[in-house]
Amino acid sequence: MHDDDIKSLMPKLDMTRRGFVSAAVLATGYAMAVSPAAADAIVTDTKGLKAGAVMIPSGADSIPAYAAMPEGKGPFPTILVVQEIFGVHEYIRDVCRRLAKLGYLAVAPELYVRQGDPSKITDIPTILSNIVTKVADEQVMADLDATAVWAAKNKGDPKRLGITGFCWGGRIVWLYAAHNPKLKAGVAWYGRLAGDSTVMTPDHPLSLAAKLKAPVLGLYGGADQGIPFETVEKMREAVKAGKMPVEIVVYPDAPHAFHADYRPSYREGPAKDGWARLVKWLKGNSL
Template sequence: MSAFDADLRSLAGQAALSRRTVVVTSLATGFAMAVQPIAAQTAITTDANGLEAGEVRIATQDGEIPAYRAMPATGGPFPTVLVVQEIFGVHEHIKDVCRRLAKLGYFAVAPELYARQGNVATMPDVQQIVREVVSKVPDAQVMADLDAAVAFAKASGKADTARLGITGFCWGGRIVWLYAAHNPGLRAAVAWYGRLAGETTPLMPKNPVDLAPALKAPVLGLYGGADQGIPVSTIEQMKTRCQAAGKTCEFVVYPDAPHAFHADYRPSYRSEPAHDGWRRLQAWFRQHGVA
């Protein structure tokens, strides 16, 4: 057992002593309040034609959490992709990403990973989201909920979880790195502008840079060179640690792209790096057996 998994099990044991009630029992409709107004001229909308898509419930150790699931309407079992939310939760953009993956032939599922801590969809600004919800979400809880999402997919009979991938954005980009160090059954991971270093807390005891030796799957990191929240120096640090540990990691830094360059509903959207990153995601999954 790695030190990271030992830390997570310890935290999970602590959490078991004070289980939280699931307070978010259904997903948000539309976009989170904190990202209004939506840049309608660039927002991409993927229809559900030919898909089975919608809200589902995932059984966890302490109840059920809501999630969004999309897959082709016929055929299967399909390769499986976990989609990890931005800081804004599972709102319309994350649902749309699931539908995009389903159109490519994947079983895509995005669990609401803040379900016990609060509903960020109705909060008007990022500072409130971080203070009242995100800072209270334990990494151990997130890893367990993602494992539960894999179990849900497998039990459906429509998902081939032996071909398991994960992708995530912003807050979820960091989680992608953590999950790649957590689940030995993961085949490939794609992290979009996920934080790599910074302060730790008892609930978030490790940064991705601490976990390079523990990575269990190849990771593609997609970053913006103009991202003021993720210094390029931390990307170089992560690259060096992955190389030293003999891990398969690839980094693409788009020089002029800001944070959230894939978020097509926000002013931060940059079409060229977003499309290039999406193309690279597909190639990475094919290369490493998630197809």
């Protein structure tokens, strides 16, 4: 990626030391907790794209993000890409490039930046205890709203806004679909649907099922050890009380993170089928 391409995406930077440290979160590779990545992990090039790290104003802060879009004037339909627990590492950046190849402005904000850098932690339990449990849903919703505003000022079409997310980010997709009335559609990949109500996470998708403001496609694995199948079935029933179209697809033999092509959990069949459904869902909802 040429420097000019990155600069063309970048608003006024936070030039403090914190700003430089934050931008470094997006610097290289895969998160340490999931390294080394599979040798055949999907790699999407930047030919025909503008892609790179940006800083997004959000409240009193500036948060780092990765953005990718087609070359050209736009405006482009915008997809917010929500990270797994590992942050905006190479897999999430590649998803942004895949979406940009389809004609979208795809942007993935680093939603843990105030709490820490998960990419440098070597084990999942520590990421969960030291970072994830300290991230408030309210903060996440505000950062996603700020990202949508940034996108609208940087060749994104504010009338065509979508969201997709994986694992931790899959849960956030459901929450954001209940939060933002301007959202056109969401695609949630194996996001947790139920849990304890806490100060940080007062609501969960099941409790918000009837309040969705946008259509959501949910993609789940029948062999997911972390998401009880009974909660998926409860979600199927709960969304019937709402007004928005919802489709939930379960791949019977797929484990959690079946789309994560850099991990042993990857399952090519469900991953490709899920991606095809994502594309159809977005297009079918004016994105």
